[in-house]
Amino acid sequence: MNHRIAVIDFETTGISPDQGDRATEVAIVLTEGDRVVDRFHSLMNAGVRIPAFITQLTGITNAMVQAAPAAAQVMRDAARFVGDAPMVAHNAAFDRRYWRAELARCGLPAAQPFACTVLLSRRLYPDAPNHKLGTLVDWFDLPRTGAAHRALADAEMAAALLGRIRHDLMLRHGVTSPDHALLCALQACSKTALPKFWQTRATSRAAALASG
DNA sequence: TGCCAGGCCCTCTTTAGGGCCTT
Numbered sequence: 001m002n003h004r005i006a007v008i009d010f011e012t013t014g015i016s017p018d019q020g021d022r023a024t025e026v027a028i029v030l031t032e033g034d035r036v037v038d039r040f041h042s043l044m045n046a047g048v049r050i051p052a053f054i055t056q057l058t059g060i061t062n063a064m065v066q067a068a069p070a071a072a073q074v075m076r077d078a079a080r081f082v083g084d085a086p087m088v089a090h091n092a093a094f095d096r097r098y099w100r101a102e103l104a105r106c107g108l109p110a111a112q113p114f115a116c117t118v119l120l121s122r123r124l125y126p127d128a129p130n131h132k133l134g135t136l137v138d139w140f141d142l143p144r145t146g147a148a149h150r151a152l153a154d155a156e157m158a159a160a161l162l163g164r165i166r167h168d169l170m171l172r173h174g175v176t177s178p179d180h181a182l183l184c185a186l187q188a189c190s191k192t193a194l195p196k197f198w199q200t201r202a203t204s205r206a207a208a209l210a211s212g
Numbered sequence: 213t214g215c216c217a218g219g220c221c222c223t224c225t226t227t228a229g230g231g232c233c234t235t
Contacts, residue, residue: 012235016217021235054235093219094234118233119220132233149235 005031006085006112007162009155010098011058013050017101022046024058024065026078027151029159030085034166036159040081041152043068058149075102082112090133090158092116117161124165133157140164 007029014021023044030038043060045068055061068074089095092114100110121131129135134148134157142160146153 010235014216015235018218019216021216024235051235057235089234091219091232091234094217097218098235116220116233122221122232130232 003032004037004085005162006082006087007031007155007159008082008087008089008095008099009151009158010095011060011149011151012098013046013048013054015094017097020048022048023071023098023102024050024054024060025151026074027153027155028078028081029152029155030081031159031162034163036156038081039152040078041155042074042077044071044074045069046071059147060150071102072106075106076108079103079106079108079110084112087112087114088117088158088162089114090117090154090161092118117158117165120165121161124168133161136161 009027010023011025012021012023023046025043026041028040029036030040043065045065050060050062050065087096087099093116096114099112099114103110117133118131121128121136125131125136125139128139133154136142137144137157137160140161142157142164144153145156148154148157
């Protein structure tokens with residue numbers, strides 16, 4: 001049985017929700033094993049202006065978000081879409097902060113554990129030129145599914161990178177179970193980056209493998 | 213207009229500092 005994992009990416013007005021920055025777009029790619037089984041994507045109107053350099057970076061304009069659904073509605077839908085699936089993001093510390101901040105504005109909990117493909121790739125691919133998402137996608141010749149710095153394209157690329165990590169862990173460990181390979185990958189994270197949820201799953205899965 | 217953060221990792225470290233990564 002494969003775990004469902006929600007790979008998320010936010011586009012935002014800046015880098016710090018504590019300083020008033022808000023999300024402008026969210027995309028979530030739901031994976032099961034090697035397959036993408038569902039997608040969620042929406043621009044969102046948080047009622048704030050987008051700095052010019054952000055528009056230059058992402059292509060997301062004030063007019064685009066003004067025509068989008070209210071941020072609260074989008075986040076309620078996103079939370080319903082994710083459910084209790086564990087989440088993965090490229091530089092998860094960033095997306096986790098926005099996930100928690102935007103859901104908190106709606107009065108909703110954000111209990112999902114997060115794992116980080118930056119931390120994983122730093123451990124697994126020390127020879128990579130750097131660990132930016134676009135660099136790793138090019139380095140591994142993974143497909144670019146759209147414009148970089150748009151939420152859906154970045155979430156799809158992060159999901160593809162996660163698939164590559166899973167693949168490499170399977171080869172390195174000689175284990176045919178995708179679950180086990182993924183758990184090994186997550187264990188490659190530092191202890192502080194490895195949520196309790198995964199430690200529990202890893203322990204039970206390892207015990208099941210050991211018992212044959 | 214220009215500025216802002218946080219978590220992780222590495223090392224010339226641990227009583228710290230700097231780089232990376234995200235927008």
